[in-house]
Amino acid sequence: MLRHIISILILIVFLPANLFGNETEMALIPHGKPKAGTSKRLIDLDTFYIDKTEVTQQKYKEVMGRANFSFKGENHPAEQITWYKAASYCKKIGKRLPSQEEWEKAAKGQTNTKYFWGKKPDAAYAWYGGDYDLGHHPVGQKQPNPFGLFDTAGNVWEWTSTADAKLSEYSGETLDKRVVMGGAFNVSANLITPSSRMSIYAKSRLFNVGFRCAKSAQPK
Numbered sequence: 001m002l003r004h005i006i007s008i009l010i011l012i013v014f015l016p017a018n019l020f021g022n023e024t025e026m027a028l029i030p031h032g033k034p035k036a037g038t039s040k041r042l043i044d045l046d047t048f049y050i051d052k053t054e055v056t057q058q059k060y061k062e063v064m065g066r067a068n069f070s071f072k073g074e075n076h077p078a079e080q081i082t083w084y085k086a087a088s089y090c091k092k093i094g095k096r097l098p099s100q101e102e103w104e105k106a107a108k109g110q111t112n113t114k115y116f117w118g119k120k121p122d123a124a125y126a127w128y129g130g131d132y133d134l135g136h137h138p139v140g141q142k143q144p145n146p147f148g149l150f151d152t153a154g155n156v157w158e159w160t161s162t163a164d165a166k167l168s169e170y171s172g173e174t175l176d177k178r179v180v181m182g183g184a185f186n187v188s189a190n191l192i193t194p195s196s197r198m199s200i201y202a203k204s205r206l207f208n209v210g211f212r213c214a215k216s217a218q219p220k
Helices: 002-014 057-064 083-092 100-108
Strands: 026-029 048-051 157-163 177-181 197-201 214-216
Touching: 026 100, 048 100, 057 083, 083 157, 100 157, 100 177, 100 214
Parallel strands: none
Antiparallel strands: 026 048, 048 214, 157 177, 177 197
């Protein structure tokens, strides 16, 4: 009996930490309804994890191989990535893209203000209003939100798993578009709030669109 217990303890010690939800590079977003004043799109979500930073070019290449980035830098966000490639990356490492609602709740950080840091724009928390030619910036250089997430405001827009089910006015077919959130380095301050969103084609490869991954806190 004692030998059996010791074997189990040894197995636990050497199992990968992420099997127990110990995600050092992710933040745990708790279950519960959002605070008053947040977007109507926010709903009561199960507890989940989300990456603290946007996926970097170095991490992307380690999993997916070579890629053609517009503004190159190992610690810069991986961009010019289609929605399909972003979803594939997350799947390969045992994660997934967050839904629009998950992303927004995580970016809001349980705050009630326009921005997660307050009512007015503040360059200490976000890259925004920059020149197209200057490009995005290395991840994690600005101040994080209350959940410990970096760059949810500005730097690059971020893909979500949410489809924007709009019909083409010409063919009547459903357009293959997905929602991106959070604004980018080259947009104005009013487009870097937690609820800032755009709908773009899933096959788009844009210099100011990246992503981060999420995963459920409990195995399905």
